[in-house]
Amino acid sequence: MIFDLIKERRSIFPPQYIDKPIAKETLEKILEAANWAPTHKKTEPWRFKVLTGNKKQELGVFLSNKYEETDPRPKQIKIKKLQFNPSNSGAVIAICMQRDPKESLPEWEEIASVAMAVQNMWLCCTELGIGSYWSSPGLIKYMDEFFDLNEGERCLGFFYMGYFEGDVIPSARTPIANKVEWLD
Numbered sequence: 001m002i003f004d005l006i007k008e009r010r011s012i013f014p015p016q017y018i019d020k021p022i023a024k025e026t027l028e029k030i031l032e033a034a035n036w037a038p039t040h041k042k043t044e045p046w047r048f049k050v051l052t053g054n055k056k057q058e059l060g061v062f063l064s065n066k067y068e069e070t071d072p073r074p075k076q077i078k079i080k081k082l083q084f085n086p087s088n089s090g091a092v093i094a095i096c097m098q099r100d101p102k103e104s105l106p107e108w109e110e111i112a113s114v115a116m117a118v119q120n121m122w123l124c125c126t127e128l129g130i131g132s133y134w135s136s137p138g139l140i141k142y143m144d145e146f147f148d149l150n151e152g153e154r155c156l157g158f159f160y161m162g163y164f165e166g167d168v169i170p171s172a173r174t175p176i177a178n179k180v181e182w183l184d
């Protein structure tokens with residue numbers, strides 16, 4: 001049931017991923033789910049760049065170089081992590097948002113729509129036994145140097161994916177009652 005799937009969904013990180021490729025048809029199915037996200041004025045602002053094979057390594061090299069270049073005191077451990085995460089994933093999907101050229105909506109609505117598309121992918125991954133998580137490092141502001149972004153297109157992060165092994169670390173939430181006001 002969708003309620004169980006929603007509760008089961010977790011952020012599962014690249015160190016848990018195993019060396020098992022994700023079939024192209026599976027990736028296509030997950031992306032198709034993203035495409036059915038709600039979209040105000042039907043702008044369909046989600047854009048995805050699917051990185052597999054050597055392109056994942058290239059992303060890792062780009063991110064780690066950029067980090068070394070821009071951080072006054074870069075740490076070896078972080079350099080290694082920036083390279084490891086993409087290369088150890090089955091696929092990395094860059095999450096992008098295409099601003100409506102007419103600006104017929106506030107930007108937050110476009111971002112909200114992209115986030116809903118990501119949730120669709122995340123839930124599909126849960127059902128398919130694929131670990132995944134949304135990563136949003138500060139380095140995403142440089143992604144126009146790695147991707148050929150269109151005018152008004154912005155990278156909002158990376159969706160790391162991989163079949164995984166090991167236990168899923170439980171997550172927790174504070175009670176919903178603390179966040180809801182009932183008005184009658």
Ligand SMILES: Cc1cc2nc3c(=O)[nH]c(=O)nc-3n(C[C@H](O)[C@H](O)[C@H](O)COP(=O)(O)O)c2cc1C
Nearest residue numbers: 009010011012115133134135136137157170171172
């Ligand atoms: C927009 C967004 C950006 C996120 N960025 C990061 C990130 O940069 N690094 C990270 O470790 N987790 C990131 N996360 C995942 C959250 O840390 C995670 O959802 C949270 O810890 C709750 O865990 P759960 O997803 O297992 O329920 C992000 C989640 C969202 C929705």
